[in-house]
Amino acid sequence: MVDRFGREINYMRISVTDRCNLRCLYCMPEEGIDYKLTHKDILSLEELARLTRVAASVGIKKVRLTGGEPLVRKNIEKLVEYIAEIPEIDDIALTTNGVKFKVMATRLKKAGLKRVNFSLDSLKPERFSYITRGGDIKPVMEGIFTALELGLNPIKINTVVIKGFNDDEVLEFAKLAYDYPLHIRFIEFMPVGDIKFWNEDKLIKSEKIKSRIEHEFELALPDKIVGSGPAKYFKLRGGQGSVGFISPMSNHFCGECNRIRLTADGKLRGCLYSKEEVDLMEAIKQNANDDELAEIFLEAINNKPRHHNFGSGWGKENERKMYQIGG
Ligand code: SAM
Ligand code: SF4
Numbered sequence: 164m165v166d167r168f169g170r171e172i173n174y175m176r177i178s179v180t181d182r183c184n185l186r187c188l189y190c191m192p193e194e195g196i197d198y199k200l201t202h203k204d205i206l207s208l209e210e211l212a213r214l215t216r217v218a219a220s221v222g223i224k225k226v227r228l229t230g231g232e233p234l235v236r237k238n239i240e241k242l243v244e245y246i247a248e249i250p251e252i253d254d255i256a257l258t259t260n261g262v263k264f265k266v267m268a269t270r271l272k273k274a275g276l277k278r279v280n281f282s283l284d285s286l287k288p289e290r291f292s293y294i295t296r297g298g299d300i301k302p303v304m305e306g307i308f309t310a311l312e313l314g315l316n317p318i319k320i321n322t323v324v325i326k327g328f329n330d331d332e333v334l335e336f337a338k339l340a341y342d343y344p345l346h347i348r349f350i351e352f353m354p355v356g357d358i359k360f361w362n363e364d365k366l367i368k369s370e371k372i373k374s375r376i377e378h379e380f381e382l383a384l385p386d387k388i389v390g391s392g393p394a395k396y397f398k399l400r401g402g403q404g405s406v407g408f409i410s411p412m413s414n415h416f417c418g419e420c421n422r423i424r425l426t427a428d429g430k431l432r433g434c435l436y437s438k439e440e441v442d443l444m445e446a447i448k449q450n451a452n453d454d455e456l457a458e459i460f461l462e463a464i465n466n467k468p469r470h471h472n473f474g475s476g477w478g479k480e481n482e483r484k485m486y487q488i489g490g
Pocket of ligand 2: 184185186230232260282
């Protein structure tokens with residue numbers, strides 16, 4: 164399916180829950196969220212699988228499970244299994260904080276999980292604990308090494324770079340990509356989520372991070388593109404993995420955007436940063452058939468804006484938070 168700006172939309176991110184077992188400073192409020200979504204407010208695994216089948220019928224080929232923390236959703240492996248059975252879907256990925264990954268990894272792989280992105284903002288245990296408000300880095304690192312052992316590929320690490328907090332660790336992250344077949348993606352800090360924590364002084368642009376890495380490592384263009392996301396990748400000459408840069412602030416990539424987003428409560432969004440959404444949950448409650456659901460998908464794809472507009476203000480534009488829409 165091609166949208167009105169000529170972009171092929173073939174990727175759906177599904178936020179399977181708004182809950183999380185961490186409380187990252189820039190994402191969630193300290194006291195936790197006031198959980199509005201109860202069991203009956205969220206789509207069942209079977210409904211999520213049905214909607215994914217319908218999405219596949221209008222051109223979706225890749226699915227990513229995210230949240231909140233997707234691994235806290237009960238029986239998430241079952242959803243992976245359902246999606247793996249849809250012939251048009253050729254890629255099932257996961258974005259996780261990694262806390263529960265090690266214990267679930269084998270089951271997830273068996274169910275059909277192809278690849279995983281871990282979020283990791285510091286390699287230092289005390290800093291990790293600070294930014295996640297009390298999280299333990301140990302199971303996360305074990306999760307990353309378990310993914311390597313299981314041969315999931317590619318394994319990406321998302322690192323939000325925050326000036327004065329973790330920008331001094333950029334080279335240590337690059338070293339990790341040098342030593343292991345890991346793809347570290349440095350993400351510019353965006354004014355989304357819990358925006359009380361964001362301010363412009365904490366933003367450090369990708370170009371600056373890249374030039375710091377270039378002082379220590381020789382960067383070269385990769386032989387093949389690692390996934391179809393918004394990152395610009397470079398391999399580290401002589402090393403095993405790569406570094407990538409995601410620059411929503413300094414260089415938006417909306418012209419190449421190929422995605423739609425489904426929330427746990429059944430709303431479909433064309434853009435993370437726009438409040439426009441269509442209601443699939445309501446349609447399911449009204450007993451819509453698959454053709455009617457497909458129409459709703461087409462509507463969301465058609466309504467995808469040309470580009471995001473941070474300028475209009477995340478807080479004003481979005482009643483929902485990042486953990487509710489899916490990062
Ligand atoms: N809990 C999972 C995790 O942390 O990977 C999935 C959901 S989380 C919202 C998805 C990603 O969004 C994480 O990598 C997180 O760092 C990123 N994220 C959240 N708020 C952000 C912000 N203000 N700027 C940049 N990235 C952000
Ligand atoms: Fe949870 Fe991910 Fe948000 Fe951190 S970034 S609080 S792990 S949803």
